[in-house]
Amino acid sequence: MTIPGIIGGLFLVLGAAFLLLAGLGLVRMPDLFNRIQAGTKATTLGTLLTLAGAACLRPEWTLKLLLIGLFILLTNPISSQVLARAAHRTGAAKSEKTTVDRLVDDTEERP
Amino acid sequence: MVDILIYIATALTGTGILLALYRFLKGPSPADRVVAFDTLTLMTVTLIVIIALAEGRGIYLDVAVVYALLSFLGVIAVARYLERGF
Amino acid sequence: MTRVPAIALLFATLLLFWLFLNGSLAGDVLVVGIVAALFIAILFRGGRSILSGFHFTPRTIFAALGYLVFFLAELIKSNLHIARVVLTPSLPITPAIVKVRTRLQSPMGRLLLANSITLTPGTLTVEIDGEWLYIHWVNAEATDIDAATAQIVAGFEKYLEVMYG
Numbered sequence: 001m002t003i004p005g006i007i008g009g010l011f012l013v014l015g016a017a018f019l020l021l022a023g024l025g026l027v028r029m030p031d032l033f034n035r036i037q038a039g040t041k042a043t044t045l046g047t048l049l050t051l052a053g054a055a056c057l058r059p060e061w062t063l064k065l066l067l068i069g070l071f072i073l074l075t076n077p078i079s080s081q082v083l084a085r086a087a088h089r090t091g092a093a094k095s096e097k098t099t100v101d102r103l104v105d106d107t108e109e110r111p
Numbered sequence: 112m113v114d115i116l117i118y119i120a121t122a123l124t125g126t127g128i129l130l131a132l133y134r135f136l137k138g139p140s141p142a143d144r145v146v147a148f149d150t151l152t153l154m155t156v157t158l159i160v161i162i163a164l165a166e167g168r169g170i171y172l173d174v175a176v177v178y179a180l181l182s183f184l185g186v187i188a189v190a191r192y193l194e195r196g197f
Numbered sequence: 198m199t200r201v202p203a204i205a206l207l208f209a210t211l212l213l214f215w216l217f218l219n220g221s222l223a224g225d226v227l228v229v230g231i232v233a234a235l236f237i238a239i240l241f242r243g244g245r246s247i248l249s250g251f252h253f254t255p256r257t258i259f260a261a262l263g264y265l266v267f268f269l270a271e272l273i274k275s276n277l278h279i280a281r282v283v284l285t286p287s288l289p290i291t292p293a294i295v296k297v298r299t300r301l302q303s304p305m306g307r308l309l310l311a312n313s314i315t316l317t318p319g320t321l322t323v324e325i326d327g328e329w330l331y332i333h334w335v336n337a338e339a340t341d342i343d344a345a346t347a348q349i350v351a352g353f354e355k356y357l358e359v360m361y362g
Contacts, residue, residue, distance in 0.1 A: 009116030012161065016123035018276060019154050023130030025283045026147055033333045034292060035134070035146050037321050038279050043153040044316060045276045050120070050157045054164055057113065060220075064172045065160070067217040071179055072153065077315035077322075079149055079186040084323045084333065086194040087142040094292070102296040102340075103324055103331040176218065 008056025015049030018042045031094050032087050040080040047072055117165055124161065128154050145189050152182035208238040257360050264356035268313055271352070275318040282335065293337035294323060297330050297346040300354060306361035313353045320349055 025038025051065045088103060128151060135147035156175045163171035211234035219226050282290060301307050311322040311330065319335035332349055339345045 005113045006116075009113045009120075012120040012164075013116050013123065015157065016120035016127070016161075018280070019127040019157060020123045020130070021127075021276075021280050021283055022150055022154070023127035023134075025279060026134040026150060027130050028283055028288060030288070030290075031292075032140065032142050032146065033294075033321060033323070034290060034335060035143065037319065037333070037335055038283060039131075039146050039150040040321070041272075041275050041279050041316060043150055045272055047153050047157050050160055053120075054160050057164055058169070061163075061169055061172060063217045063220045064169070064176070067214070068156065068160075068172070068176055068179060071176070071183075072156070074312070075179070075183040076149075076153065077312040079183055079190070080315055081311060081322050082187055082190040083142060083145055083149070083193075084321055086190040087140075088294075088323050089194055090142075093140070101294040103294050173218075 004056045004059075008053040011049050011053030011056060013053075015046045015051075015053060018046030018049065022046060033084060033094065036080050036084055040076055044072060044076050117161060121158070121161055121165075124154055124158050128158070141189075142193060145186060145193070149182065149186050152178065152186075204238050204242045207241065208234050211237055260356045260359035264353070264360065267352065267356065268316070271313070271317040275316060278318040278336075290335050291337055292333065292335055293340055294331055294333050295337060295340050295345040295349075296342050297332055297350050298328055298342060299330060299346075299350055300328075301357055301361065303361040306357045309361075310350065310353055310357055314349060317349075317353075 019042065022039055022042035025042060026035050029035045029038050048069050051069045055062045055065045094101065131147050131150045131154060135144050135151065138144055156179050159171055159175040159178065163169060163175070212230055215230035215234060216222070216226075219230070282288065299307060299310055301310055307325065311325055314320050314322050314330070314332060321333040322330055323333050324331040330350070332345070334345075334349075339348060
């Protein structure tokens with residue numbers, strides 16, 4: 001039992017807890033855009049924390065884990081944005097709690 | 112001690128996967144399913160890393176790299192299809 | 198060395214990626230990496246890399262470090278915010294799609310800004326149209342352009358403006 005081992009294990013659990021929250025957010029959020037928000041943010045931090053934990057447990061894997069982390073940090077927001085844009089352009093349903101939609105206002109102005 | 116923490120992490124990730132799977136099956140729109148799929152992918156990447164730790168095999172990390180790469184391309188492709196396809 | 202040719206940047210990024218993936222500096226790995234990175238860099242010399250438009254000066258490198266620290270802090274805040282929303286039984290959200298404006302000119306700067314916005318508390322970039330960004334906001338605190346810009350964009354723009362200015 002080592003100190004880096006315990007810290008790494010705790011990082012793993014914390015990261016996995018955020019992944020659980022991501023799943024919960026997907027189920028609970030009322031519309032697509034809010035689901036994307038919960039999904040993207042919580043999985044990004046969750047995965048990064050797990051990778052950090054793995055790097056504490058296995059220092060010799062650090063470079064490869066860093067690569068996975070960087071890749072996820074750069075690509076995960078992009079795929080969410082592309083998806084949100086596609087959904088908005090095809091008129092995805094929005095929750096009735098939504099107060100303003102400037103994008104709809106602007107696209108209606110210039111047909 | 113570390114083993115127990117790894118088990119807890121696996122259980123938490125597994126529950127997250129079940130919740131995302133519920134959204135994947137329920138939908139209702141195709142875009143909702145893609146969001147669920149994207150989330151599932153990252154959870155699976157994490158699970159692969161945890162399995163690599165539990166088994167002590169670094170070669171599994173390569174699987175995680177390729178999986179993250181392919182799913183990114185997959186989501187982009189499906190989003191493009193949703194935008195122009197039908 | 199403030200202006201590095203794009204092809205050299207692409208080559209360096211690719212080679213670094215290859216070395217990270219292999220995790221070793223053995224002779225054969227290095228040779229294969231250099232040949233492959235050079236080939237791809239020549240093939241895609243017109244393409245963009247994360248460092249396109251980045252000027253290497255001490256000032257921009259400090260700005261990049263500051264940006265990284267600020268970004269990680271925002272990412273953690275963002276997750277605590279989502280966790281609080283999701284775990285509250287009444288689901289307290291007031292979503293809106295707001296419009297903000299950026300002063301950034303370079304495409305890479307705008308890409309990083311959009312990505313950063315997506316990972317910060319409650320905001321998601323939906324569409325970019327020139328200098329205008331449309332942001333989905335889980336708990337919209339302001340819906341007019343100036344107030345939303347000050348809240349969402351200003352923090353990151355300060356660093357990105359130096360880095361890609």
